[in-house]
Amino acid sequence: MSERHAIYLSPPATHPLAxxxxxxxxxxxxxxxxxxxxxxxxxxxxxxxxxxGFHGTLKAPFTLTPGRTLDDLDQAIAALAKGHPAPPALALEIAALGPFLALISRTPTPALDALAARCVTELDGFRAPPSARDLARRKPETLSPHHRALFERWGYPYVLEEFRFHMTLTGPIPEPGDRDRMKAALTDLFTPVLTTPLSVEDIARVSQSSPSAPFQEKARFRLLASPDLPTGGPDS
Structure with missing residues (x-):
């Protein structure tokens, strides 16, 4: 089965940033x-x-392990979300992450890091071992020993202590001059929708029907409301 699923943090589709x-x-x-x-x-x-799609990854794409269903997965995500306080709102800015450009938080995000760690570890029973295609795509021979160990254990090398929240806006832009130019242009473009920090009230399951298909949001799950957030409606 080629369908893959991931857990994202992303604003609702109607949010101006989205x-x-x-x-x-x-x-x-x-x-x-x-x-x-x-x-x-x-x-x-x-x-x-x-x-x-526009997102910050909490649990990287995976195929379901045999014997588990999407209903099982969604119930587990819902239970996790209901028991985890919503992190503080995110003040975002454009930054270069190596050759890529992305939105990152202006300040450390320990509460969000903790949410990502729970998604990685507590939902890992739903992740099937990586296929040969997955292994080849990740090129484990290029990873450091620590990143390779994380990849082999959790299916992705940039998790837990190596996690850094980001919302990717470009693929690799090889030339530094082009990258700097696009960073300035994207900063101008996005600044009007970044004046208010991004509230984090729910997480999403997204799915991909085949390796070449786009990921699409399938369900949203409301996080436990923090004292500084208004109480929302029921889970999607």
Missing amino acids: VLAERWLGRGSGRPSLGGYPDTTLEAWTAEPRRY
Whole structure:
């Protein structure tokens, strides 16, 4: 079975940040033209994040282990979410992460890090061992010994103490000059929707029907309301 699932932190589809980010990635209409680059270049630079959608990963994509169902998974996510306080709102900024550009938090995110760690560890019983294709995609021979150990144990190398929350906006932009230029352009584009910190009230399960298909949100799960957040409605 080629269907994969992941746990994301992402604003609701109607949130101004989500609307703009999906337009930028080419999943919504009217991609902005930035930096004086041709549309074909922007299309190439956003190809990989476009497939995954606008998000911050809490548990990386995985296939279900035999004998477990999506209902089982959704019930487990719902139980985790109901028992975990919503992290503080995120003040976001554009940054370079190696050759990529992404939105990151301006300040440390220990509460969010703890939520990601719970998603990784407590939902791991639903993750089937990586396939040969998964192993080849990750190129484990290029990983450090520590990252390889995390990959072999949890199916992804950047988890637990190696986790850093980010919401990817581009694939690799090899030339530093191009990267700096796009960082400035994306900062100008996104600043109007970043003036208010992003509230974190729920998490989402997304799914991909085949390796080439885009990930799509399938369910949202409300986190336990923190004292500084209004009480929301029932889980999706």
